[in-house]
Amino acid sequence: MNFWDKISSLDRRWIYLLVAIAVILPLIFPADFPVRITPEATQLYEAIEALPDSSVVLLTFDYYPSSTAETEPMSFAALHQLFRKDCRVFTMTTIPLGGPSIAERVTRTVAQEYGKQYGIDFVNLGYKANYVAVLKGMGTSIEAIYPTDNSGTPLAQLPMMQNIRNYKDVSFIFAVADNAIVEYWISIVNAQYGTPIGAGVTAVSAPKYYSFVSSGQMTGLLGGMKGAAEYEQLVSKPAIAMKGMGIQSLIHLLIIGLVLVGNIGYFFGKKKGTRGISV
Amino acid sequence: MRTTVPVIIAFLSGIVMIVSFFFNPDRTILGQIESEVLVWVTIVGGFTLLLGVVSITRVNFRSVRLQKEGWFFNLLTLISIFVMAIPSILPVSWSPLFGDREGSIYDWLFTNVDSIMMQTMFGLLAFYIASAAYRAFRARNAEATILLLTAVLVMLWRVPMGEAFLRLFSDDLPQWINSYVMNGANMSVQRGIIIGAALGAASMSLRILLGIERTYMGKG
Numbered sequence: 485m486n487f488w489d490k491i492s493s494l495d496r497r498w499i500y501l502l503v504a505i506a507v508i509l510p511l512i513f514p515a516d517f518p519v520r521i522t523p524e525a526t527q528l529y530e531a532i533e534a535l536p537d538s539s540v541v542l543l544t545f546d547y548y549p550s551s552t553a554e555t556e557p558m559s560f561a562a563l564h565q566l567f568r569k570d571c572r573v574f575t576m577t578t579i580p581l582g583g584p585s586i587a588e589r590v591t592r593t594v595a596q597e598y599g600k601q602y603g604i605d606f607v608n609l610g611y612k613a614n615y616v617a618v619l620k621g622m623g624t625s626i627e628a629i630y631p632t633d634n635s636g637t638p639l640a641q642l643p644m645m646q647n648i649r650n651y652k653d654v655s656f657i658f659a660v661a662d663n664a665i666v667e668y669w670i671s672i673v674n675a676q677y678g679t680p681i682g683a684g685v686t687a688v689s690a691p692k693y694y695s696f697v698s699s700g701q702m703t704g705l706l707g708g709m710k711g712a713a714e715y716e717q718l719v720s721k722p723a724i725a726m727k728g729m730g731i732q733s734l735i736h737l738l739i740i741g742l743v744l745v746g747n748i749g750y751f752f753g754k755k756k757g758t759r760g761i762s763v
Numbered sequence: 764m765r766t767t768v769p770v771i772i773a774f775l776s777g778i779v780m781i782v783s784f785f786f787n788p789d790r791t792i793l794g795q796i797e798s799e800v801l802v803w804v805t806i807v808g809g810f811t812l813l814l815g816v817v818s819i820t821r822v823n824f825r826s827v828r829l830q831k832e833g834w835f836f837n838l839l840t841l842i843s844i845f846v847m848a849i850p851s852i853l854p855v856s857w858s859p860l861f862g863d864r865e866g867s868i869y870d871w872l873f874t875n876v877d878s879i880m881m882q883t884m885f886g887l888l889a890f891y892i893a894s895a896a897y898r899a900f901r902a903r904n905a906e907a908t909i910l911l912l913t914a915v916l917v918m919l920w921r922v923p924m925g926e927a928f929l930r931l932f933s934d935d936l937p938q939w940i941n942s943y944v945m946n947g948a949n950m951s952v953q954r955g956i957i958i959g960a961a962l963g964a965a966s967m968s969l970r971i972l973l974g975i976e977r978t979y980m981g982k983g
Contacts, residue, residue: 496894503893517923522941549878550885580812582881585863585873614808620780621801624794628802635864667957676784687921694945695954710921733924735889740915740925742897747911750901 492749499742506738510730517729524697525714528682528704529565532656537570539655540648544669545577545587546661551686556590557712557725558660558684563594565719566658567605572644574607576630578615578665584608584634603642610634615665619672623651651677656703660684666693670701684711770974776800777972816844847872913948916940 535541543562547555566573575591577583587608595606602608609630612618621629626648627639639645647653657679659669666683674681680703685693687708696702706715709732712725783797819840826837851869855862863869902908919925920940929936970976 494897496898499894499897500890503890507889518927519923520926520937548881549873550881552878552882553885582873582878585870588865612805612808613812614805617801617804617808621798621805624798624801628798629805691945691949692953692957694950695957698946698950708921729923733922735893736918736922736925739893739896740918742893743900743911743915746897746900747902 486753488749488753491745492753502738502742503735506734507731510734514727515730516726517733519710519713519717519726519729521714521718522707522711524694524705524707525711525718526704527697528658528684528706529715529718531680531682531703532562532565532569532571532658535569535571535655539569539571540653541566541571541573542654542657543573543575543591544657544659544661544665545575545583545590546579546659546663546665547583547586547686548579548662549582549586551662552586553724553728554686554709554712555660555662555684556586557709557723557728558706558715559586559590560594560723561712561715561719561721561725562658562660562684563591564721567594567598567600568719570605571655572605572648574609574645574648576609576618577611578618579663580611580613584610588634603637604644607639607642607644608634616668616672619668620676623673623677625650651679654679657681658684662686662689664689666702670696674701684715687711766977766980769980770977774972774974777968816848819844847877913944917944920944 532541543559543566545559563573573591575587577587587610591606591608592602595602600606609626610633612629618629626645630639632638633642633645651673657669657673659666659681661683662685666681666685666689669681669683673679681701682704683693683702684706685708687710690705690707690711693702693705693707697705706712709725709728713722713729716722716725779793779796779800783791783793786794823837823841827834827841831837847869850861850867851863853861855864855867859866860868900911900914902911916929917940919929920937926937929940933939967976971979
């Protein structure tokens, strides 16, 4: 076994250690990195900026707690921009596990900063099962699908919701999601009711949505933590996603380095057949 | 009878949804029927969640009762379900610890246990991805080499340090990746997949409406 064979068969625990170091180092020694903003993020930001003040915006929390590192900063940044513009925001989720709680916590945190009142400036509709029917049904009547908000208060008792009957009364939908629900927002809501939709999604699902942005079915796109960092920069509220750029940079560079070393070992080593290896 | 009735229900429900698309829900009976059907669907959806809880309880309870291998984990699943569910169902008027609002038992468990565990499981992916990339991502042939080079470019482009590195070669390189890789090659492939999947979904829906596809009833 030559040197490169040894490199190729490196114990995976060394790789885990390197990953741990790459995550921990930027936390101990934080550094600011300039984040270049993509045209898709700018498009989303400008679309919201172009809305008249006090417009009604639907912000969705279609993500599980597992992906909050990527998606939650987008929700925070979106609320900063929306409340700064005095938009009236109602939130909902198609995720039963945690969706309503995350929406409640995030919205109330930002609302407090801007002195917004529940029922007047923002409302949390919560979760309803069977998302296709929910998305379609809200096109006719939001109240028929959500007779009450997340706390059980009838929508008729919430001043903000009295003039919001269906999608015709909604100026913009900002979907933050970690799953394929954005496709349904596009195919059911944008295609059938014409409501403009912008989305923030996880990095792994972002490539799919470039075609929708290009066709005009989506108004802007944020992809992963980088997208969240871009949006934080756009709304001038640098927060957790901007801080995460150091960690993500090191991890990406580490993985690229590992791939390169692995391939050099593969070409210069004697053992070429490495099938069925454990990761 | 057990097959015919579900097929008739599926056919009528589907036809109502298709035809009503062309009518104003406020002005036509068909549109109003559509609205009503959609409300029913959300109610049925709620019951399917309950059905899921009943099913998972039955399966896990049987494993615990028969003390099958790993029964302890089945017991933990059962305890977790009921410790989370029961306090959230009980009315808030009985105690502020009930319900699912901030300060409730459910909220505490969700924030401090459930949410953290889900984030941890997701975070562990970074370790496995790094190890898998090191061992399996090999430039074995031309296609794999193109994939590898594209992946490296996109990974560099998606982070500030990588983008700064790309700018050493050309200031336009990050923009080039956005235009030609993400909005070029990636987009054309994704469009093909999306159109193909949509056509497949449309043909499958038609098969269900016409009663040709019956696997959803457990029939071949």
